[in-house]
Amino acid sequence: MTAPLTGYTILDLTHVLAGPFCTMTLADLGADVIKVEQPGGGDDTRAFPPFKDGKSAYFAAINHGKKSIALDLKDDEDRLVFERLLANADVIVENYRPGVLDRLGYGWEILHEAYPHLVYGAVSGFGHTGPDAKRPAYDMVVQARGGVMSITGEKDRDPVRVGASIGDIVAGMFLAQGILAALLDRTRTGRGRKIDVSMLDSQLAILEHAIALTSVTGKAPGPSGARHPSITPFETFHASDGLFVIAAGNDRLFEKLCIALNLPLAGDPRFATNPARCENARLLKRLIEAVTLDNTRAFWIEKLKAAGIPTGPIQSVDQVFKDPQIVARNMLVDVLDRNGRAAYKAAGNPIKMTDMPDPTTRAPAPDLDGNRGEILRWLDEG
Amino acid sequence: MTAPLTGYTILDLTHVLAGPFCTMTLADLGADVIKVEQPGGGDDTRAFPPFKDGKSAYFAAINHGKKSIALDLKDDEDRLVFERLLANADVIVENYRPGVLDRLGYGWEILHEAYPHLVYGAVSGFGHTGPDAKRPAYDMVVQARGGVMSITGEKDRDPVRVGASIGDIVAGMFLAQGILAALLDRTRTGRGRKIDVSMLDSQLAILEHAIALTSVTGKAPGPSGARHPSITPFETFHASDGLFVIAAGNDRLFEKLCIALNLPLAGDPRFATNPARCENARLLKRLIEAVTLDNTRAFWIEKLKAAGIPTGPIQSVDQVFKDPQIVARNMLVDVLDRNGRAAYKAAGNPIKMTDMPDPTTRAPAPDLDGNRGEILRWLDEG
Numbered sequence: 218m219t220a221p222l223t224g225y226t227i228l229d230l231t232h233v234l235a236g237p238f239c240t241m242t243l244a245d246l247g248a249d250v251i252k253v254e255q256p257g258g259g260d261d262t263r264a265f266p267p268f269k270d271g272k273s274a275y276f277a278a279i280n281h282g283k284k285s286i287a288l289d290l291k292d293d294e295d296r297l298v299f300e301r302l303l304a305n306a307d308v309i310v311e312n313y314r315p316g317v318l319d320r321l322g323y324g325w326e327i328l329h330e331a332y333p334h335l336v337y338g339a340v341s342g343f344g345h346t347g348p349d350a351k352r353p354a355y356d357m358v359v360q361a362r363g364g365v366m367s368i369t370g371e372k373d374r375d376p377v378r379v380g381a382s383i384g385d386i387v388a389g390m391f392l393a394q395g396i397l398a399a400l401l402d403r404t405r406t407g408r409g410r411k412i413d414v415s416m417l418d419s420q421l422a423i424l425e426h427a428i429a430l431t432s433v434t435g436k437a438p439g440p441s442g443a444r445h446p447s448i449t450p451f452e453t454f455h456a457s458d459g460l461f462v463i464a465a466g467n468d469r470l471f472e473k474l475c476i477a478l479n480l481p482l483a484g485d486p487r488f489a490t491n492p493a494r495c496e497n498a499r500l501l502k503r504l505i506e507a508v509t510l511d512n513t514r515a516f517w518i519e520k521l522k523a524a525g526i527p528t529g530p531i532q533s534v535d536q537v538f539k540d541p542q543i544v545a546r547n548m549l550v551d552v553l554d555r556n557g558r559a560a561y562k563a564a565g566n567p568i569k570m571t572d573m574p575d576p577t578t579r580a581p582a583p584d585l586d587g588n589r590g591e592i593l594r595w596l597d598e599g
Numbered sequence: 600m601t602a603p604l605t606g607y608t609i610l611d612l613t614h615v616l617a618g619p620f621c622t623m624t625l626a627d628l629g630a631d632v633i634k635v636e637q638p639g640g641g642d643d644t645r646a647f648p649p650f651k652d653g654k655s656a657y658f659a660a661i662n663h664g665k666k667s668i669a670l671d672l673k674d675d676e677d678r679l680v681f682e683r684l685l686a687n688a689d690v691i692v693e694n695y696r697p698g699v700l701d702r703l704g705y706g707w708e709i710l711h712e713a714y715p716h717l718v719y720g721a722v723s724g725f726g727h728t729g730p731d732a733k734r735p736a737y738d739m740v741v742q743a744r745g746g747v748m749s750i751t752g753e754k755d756r757d758p759v760r761v762g763a764s765i766g767d768i769v770a771g772m773f774l775a776q777g778i779l780a781a782l783l784d785r786t787r788t789g790r791g792r793k794i795d796v797s798m799l800d801s802q803l804a805i806l807e808h809a810i811a812l813t814s815v816t817g818k819a820p821g822p823s824g825a826r827h828p829s830i831t832p833f834e835t836f837h838a839s840d841g842l843f844v845i846a847a848g849n850d851r852l853f854e855k856l857c858i859a860l861n862l863p864l865a866g867d868p869r870f871a872t873n874p875a876r877c878e879n880a881r882l883l884k885r886l887i888e889a890v891t892l893d894n895t896r897a898f899w900i901e902k903l904k905a906a907g908i909p910t911g912p913i914q915s916v917d918q919v920f921k922d923p924q925i926v927a928r929n930m931l932v933d934v935l936d937r938n939g940r941a942a943y944k945a946a947g948n949p950i951k952m953t954d955m956p957d958p959t960t961r962a963p964a965p966d967l968d969g970n971r972g973e974i975l976r977w978l979d980e981g
Contacts, residue, residue, distance in 0.1 A: 219784075221780040221781055221783060221784035221792070222780055234807070238807070242773075246776075246777075246780045261849070266874070267811055267812055267815040267816060268815070269815050273811075274811040274812075274814060274815045275807075275808060275811040278807060278810055278811045278814075279807060325953070342909075343924050344924075344951065345951075346951075347923070347924045347928050348923050348927060349923075352904065352909075353908075353909045354846075355833065356827075356846075357827060357833055358844055358910065358911045359911075361843075361912065361913040361914070362844075362912055362914050362919070362922070363914070363919060364914055364915065364918075365762060365763050366825070366913050367762075367913060367914060367915045367916060368763065368916070369759060369762040370752070370759055370762075371752075371753075371756070371759060375825060375842060376825065376835075376913055377751060377759065377822070377824050377825050378825050378826065378834075379761045379765075380749075380750025380752075380820075381747050381750065381751075381808075382805075382807060382808065383761075383769075383805065386805050386807065387765075387769070387772070388949075390772045390773070390776065391624075391772070391949045391950050392950075393776050394772065394775050394779060394950060395628075395952055397776060397779035397780055397783060398628045398950070398952075399603055399952065400783055401603060401604070401782055401783050402601075402603035402604075404786040410603070410952050410955070412950060412951065412952050413951040413952070414949060414950060414951065415949065415951075417922075417924060418925070418928050418930045418947070418951075421931070421947075421949070422930070422947075422948075422949040423763045423764075423765065423768050423946075424763055424916060424919075424946065425616070425620070425660060425763065425764060425946070426763075426764065427762070427916045428660055428916065428944055428945065429655075429656040429659070429660045429943070429944070430649055430916075431916040431917050431944075432656060432660075432920075432943060433651050433656045433943070434649060435917070436917070437915040437917040437918070439915075440762060441760070442760070443757060443758065444760065445738075445739060446762075447648060451737065451739055453743070460757060460758075461743075462739055462740055464736075466737050467643070492648070527724075527734075527735045527740045529736075529741075529743055529744040530743065530744055531743040531744070531748050531749060531758055532743070532744050532746055533746065533819040534746045534749060534750070534806060534809045534810065534812075534813040534819040534820065535813050535817070535818070535819040536746075536819070537744070537746040537803060538814075540744070541731075542725050542726075542729045542731045542799060543799065543800070545728060546726055546728065546799075546800050548800045548803045548804070561811070561815075562810055562811070562813075562814035563810065564803050564804045564806065564807070564810055565803075567770075567773045567796060567797065567800040567803070567804040568773050568777040568780070568794060568796060569726065569727075569728075569794065569795040569796065569797075570777055570781065570794050570795070571707070571793045572792060573792070
């Protein structure tokens with residue numbers, strides 16, 4: 218059992234979410250991640266609520282298993298340590314605003330010249346090129362500007378934010394993918410590359426259906442509440458005790474659904490094809506709910522499951538924690554504290570792989586500068 | 600200029616979105632992707648609206664630049680072709696329900712024995728293990744069951760779906776990351792691995808803040824409309840002509856914001872820290888809107904931009920298409936038709952990389968079985 222990235226070292230100059238999420242996923246695949254933090258406070262999220270035993274549970278959830286060294290990149294002695302790290306690392310990752318590392322003398326061109334093997338991964342609000350390159354961004358700014366908010370929410374009401382910080386996270390994921398592609402390429406060329414991922418670009422990259430629609434019709438879609446904009450029935454329905462989801466993505470599933478609900482609609486031309494069902498979606502929803510309101514969510518989910526129809530509950534996060542499938546897949550792990558006690562929860566590794574350990578715990582998130590001695594010893598040995 | 604995955608061949612047995620999105624991002628990094636489709640209809644999304652010139656713009660947006668061969672994996676002759684493809688490919692990707700390939704005699708153990716170099720990537724609704732492994736899922740089922748819907752929407756109203764299909768897309772992205780890690784590992788071991796990604800797991804993996812909160816407080820968060828649940832001000836505000844976003848993520852930005860809006864709040868203890876601002880978020884929103892309602896969105900965005908405060912518009916998808924930053928980053932590309940004419944739009948590659956071409960067009964999406972001759976010739980040469 219060996220994790221695939223065993224032996225790779227990532228120098229992690231990132232903070233808050235997009236960068237740290239990227240390096241967390243690489244750590245989960247076996248890479249050694251060394252956080253290089255500003256002396257004083259370090260990563261902003263060390264001060265983010267909620268706290269437990271005086272430490273940020275948020276920081277722990279994203280930074281478990283990483284090591285930390287505090288370096289002032291304007292201090293000559295610390296710069297020497299940093300440069301020894303650069304010589305020994307495979308990857309440097311940063312999410313500063315474009316230009317910050319250049320001003321410190323560690324821009325891509327200089328690093329590539331001095332450490333040609335080094336892969337350089339950058340994630341920023343708007344990318345390292347274009348008119349807005351130097352502007353700051355946060356998750357919500359790119360969710361709004363990138364179009365996702367305009368298709369999320371209820372019709373005729375104000376748009377809403379996606380509750381998960383996909384502005385940061387999706388960008389961090391694209392960066393991880395770029396870094397791995399560059400490392401793979403390096404096995405042939407011996408040379409690193411720079412990867413430049415923008416949070417705004419990454420929002421556009423996930424719009425899929427909305428891009429096709431806008432490009433063909435010339436008209437941008439709006440929000441469609443809890444239903445899919447072009448598949449019916451594919452939305453939430455009321456049972457006697459609340460909402461649940463039915464997603465009958467094709468004609469065959471719709472026929473099965475009609476049989477399971479004892480609804481004599483299969484031959485009705487108003488519902489014979491998906492375009493027809495989309496046209497008559499409101500009527501269809503009422504006809505289905507006239508049936509589903511008579512019994513509980515649990516009843517209908519079991520019944521439709523048995524019939525092979527995609528269905529399920531809308532779960533709150535505490536319910537997700539107890540979901541038997543989530544538990545069986547080891548998707549909620551314990552982050553240990555320095556005393557080896559389970560102290561925080563974090564998401565498990567969604568990338569399950571043969572011959573890769575899938576532990577139920579994670580090493581502690583580091584204290585600021587908490588691994589200085591160990592890191593310096595590693596450099597001395599290297 | 601060489602794309603990092605040049606020379607890698609992906610055998611793509613996927614359909615609809617999670618799998619095809621994964622292989623699209625690998626194609627954008629230079630891999631050759633061969634779609635192996637069912638004779639007859641092929642990938643379901645060939646029949647998905649919207650259409651242009653009789654072809655699905657949706658299919659084109661996700662499958663550009665791939666090749667297609669139609670093979671019936673129950674037919675002996677076609678199985679021989681498939682096995683020659685397996686011997687020559689680096690990766691096989693599939694998003695069937697668990698067990699389908701096993702029944703065809705192409706399960707992981709058999710493939711790994713016969714083609715030890717082959718990396719096997721699978722994405723499914725619930726993964727290849729656990730009590731729900733064999734159940735079907737669609738995007739909306741996992742958005743609902745995985746917790747994202749429970750934190751998306753307005754307080755005291757029904758939850759809404761994230762407008763982009765992140766149930767599929769995020770899973771496809773984790774699969775791409777796993778495949779690349781396995782290919783990197785293979786350069787040392789010569790052996791492939793199986794990657795098993797579940798759409799439900801992937802939803803949990805992006806919950807970040809909600810996991811920390813639920814684990815520390817024991818209470819799951821609900822939806823919080825258009826504001827961040829634990830940073831203030833970080834939400835939408837009304838200007839005279841509509842909504843825009845201000846994301847002042849820390850005290851320094853809040854001070855700058857007060858100066859830019861000429862709001863004398865900087866010394867006010869009700870707004871001195873982020874916890875205090877969260878406590879008084881509604882009051883703060885009114886005080887800010889008392890100022891912002893006096894002028895247009897464009898006015899405030901310019902003013903706050905100049906002051907270095909993260910801000911921006913809420914853009915519809917047609918507006919995103921014209922965004923100067925999106926245009927400068929080549930994030931909207933033209934998919935060509937067989938006559939070489941720009942026919943459809945697709946998202947550009949969000950992974951910008953040195954020495955990698957970033958073309959403004961994409962080769963056509965393949966017709967079903969449209970590359971049979973070319974693929975058979977490649978096998979004969981190989």
